[in-house]
Amino acid sequence: MQEETGDMDRPVEPGHFSASEARLDKHIAGLCIVDFPVAVVLPAGGSGERTGLLTPKQFCTFLNRPLISYTIQTFERVPWIQSIVVVVAKESLDLMMDIIHRFHHRKVLVVHGGSTRHRSIFNGVRALSEGEDGTARVKPKVVIIHDAVRPFVEEDFLHKITMAAKEQGAAGAIRPLVSTVIATTLEGYLDHSLERTKYRASEMPQGFIYDVIYQAYQRCSASDFEFGTECLHLALQYCGTNAKLIEGPPTLWKVTYKRDLAAAESIVKETLSQSACVITGGSAQATELANALQRSMGALDMEVDVISDLIGDNAKSLSKEWNFIQVSVNNYWLSEVGEMLSALEVADRALLHPVVIIWVYLNVSNDDSSASEAMGGEPAAMMEIATGAKLGNILLYGIQLHHSKEATLWGRSVERVAQMSCALIRDRSPALTGQLLQA
Numbered sequence: 001m002q003e004e005t006g007d008m009d010r011p012v013e014p015g016h017f018s019a020s021e022a023r024l025d026k027h028i029a030g031l032c033i034v035d036f037p038v039a040v041v042l043p044a045g046g047s048g049e050r051t052g053l054l055t056p057k058q059f060c061t062f063l064n065r066p067l068i069s070y071t072i073q074t075f076e077r078v079p080w081i082q083s084i085v086v087v088v089a090k091e092s093l094d095l096m097m098d099i100i101h102r103f104h105h106r107k108v109l110v111v112h113g114g115s116t117r118h119r120s121i122f123n124g125v126r127a128l129s130e131g132e133d134g135t136a137r138v139k140p141k142v143v144i145i146h147d148a149v150r151p152f153v154e155e156d157f158l159h160k161i162t163m164a165a166k167e168q169g170a171a172g173a174i175r176p177l178v179s180t181v182i183a184t185t186l187e188g189y190l191d192h193s194l195e196r197t198k199y200r201a202s203e204m205p206q207g208f209i210y211d212v213i214y215q216a217y218q219r220c221s222a223s224d225f226e227f228g229t230e231c232l233h234l235a236l237q238y239c240g241t242n243a244k245l246i247e248g249p250p251t252l253w254k255v256t257y258k259r260d261l262a263a264a265e266s267i268v269k270e271t272l273s274q275s276a277c278v279i280t281g282g283s284a285q286a287t288e289l290a291n292a293l294q295r296s297m298g299a300l301d302m303e304v305d306v307i308s309d310l311i312g313d314n315a316k317s318l319s320k321e322w323n324f325i326q327v328s329v330n331n332y333w334l335s336e337v338g339e340m341l342s343a344l345e346v347a348d349r350a351l352l353h354p355v356v357i358i359w360v361y362l363n364v365s366n367d368d369s370s371a372s373e374a375m376g377g378e379p380a381a382m383m384e385i386a387t388g389a390k391l392g393n394i395l396l397y398g399i400q401l402h403h404s405k406e407a408t409l410w411g412r413s414v415e416r417v418a419q420m421s422c423a424l425i426r427d428r429s430p431a432l433t434g435q436l437l438q439a
């Protein structure tokens with residue numbers, strides 16, 4: 001059973017590589033130049049027993065998106081990878097197709113898995129050279145194998161693995177051991193321990209010349225399929241290919257236990273919380289506040305850009321991975337926020353990650369009562385807009401502050417806005433949307 005997804009904006013026929021290979025991207029901007037066809041197999045057919053959850057970990061969701069979609073996105077954005085085969089259990093096929101359509105994944109071919117990881121991987125590898133009906137497909141030169149439950153891998157590391165695989169026939173990521181490995185006796189006593197400096201943990205990704213891994217799987221035994229855990233070992237044992245081992249970053253770790261899902265979520269949140277864009281509307285007071293926020297939030301490790309509006313060239317900010325802070329001066333009026341929500345929707349900015357908008361209401365009048373009058377009834381409007389925005393994966397929060405003429409008081413308020421903004425952006429709590437906080 002194979003399902004292809006080629007109906008998105010740039011259709012790809014997965015597993016098919018023409019001789020001239022028109023799409024062989026030379027990624028000249030960076031160091032990553034790959035001029036041969038590369039495909040990826042993501043085994044995602046396991047049940048995730050060790051998490052103790054009912055849902056297999058690859059389908060567990062954080063920040064409104066299943067883990068498998070993060071991993072697919074990681075490979076999809078690498079221009080020199082042409083095709084991604086995702087291997088899932090039969091009963092997860094509909095769910096997988098739904099994920100592909102919901103998150104607009106483009107380069108993906110879905111195939112059925114097997115009862116063990118090796119069986120699933122072999123199904124994925126085979127699908128790259130032959131269709132379900134046995135028809136031949138033009139195979140890639142190199143195939144990268146990567147557990148679907150390892151969502152964080154950088155392009156430059158994939159490049160290293162791919163180039164080493166092409167040269168050596170096989171290559172794999174390693175990490176230093178964090179604990180000593182010991183052998184136990186049948187009775188549960190220490191038999192012997194291994195010298196830790198001589199050993200490494202084998203991680204993913206691994207890369208292979210296509211024919212090497214295909215032949216290794218064709219030649220390996222039923223016992224390998226049943227109990228084996230190491231693709232590099234199959235390449236050595238059945239094809240005599242000695243893999244090049246490359247030390248990878250700690251982020252290559254595999255989601256195995258429930259707590260790993262929380263760790264993955266916090267890594268994604270951290271990467272989404274690096275920067276914010278303050279929109280001032282052009283007024284002097286808003287600009288003064290924005291500049292002060294830029295300094296204070298900068299000290300809290302958040303890069304802040306200040307712009308007056310989202311018109312013309314400034315509209316580019318909508319497509320960046322920014323969070324937004326919209327300042328309104330003496331104008332308890334949410335129309336600017338409404339416009340921003342529409343613009344983000346048009347740009348499809350919240351498809352893959354929730355976007356944070358913080359609306360900052362700056363009261364510069366001398367008379368506090370005019371501010372409270374302006375507020376009358378408006379928190380309800382704020383909550384209503386925030387509720388609608390949340391359905392579109394946009395998290396809207398509010399902060400209000402008074403522009404005190406007293407420098408110390410003003411400084412404290414600005415500091416509080418900076419701290420609250422950083423906390424709201426970093427936490428991304430859906431429960432706090434629509435709230436108007438006091439600074």
Ligand SMILES: Nc1ccn([C@@H]2O[C@H](COP(=O)(O)OP(=O)(O)OP(=O)(O)O)[C@@H](O)[C@H]2O)c(=O)n1
Pocket residue numbers: 042043044045046047048049050051056057058087113114115116117118120121147148149254255256
């Ligand atoms: N029959 C299988 C078993 C595992 N995998 C995949 O292989 C990767 C790594 O395996 P592992 O972490 O062991 O996943 P599970 O087998 O799901 O976990 P557990 O051992 O806790 O059940 C996962 O992406 C998993 O979905 C697979 O494609 N087919």
Ligand SMILES: O=C(CO)[C@H](O)[C@H](O)COP(=O)(O)O
Pocket residue numbers: 117147202203204229230231232254
């Ligand atoms: O270790 C590995 C390196 O080859 C594999 O990545 C894989 O994690 C094995 O998974 P598990 O043993 O947890 O099923």
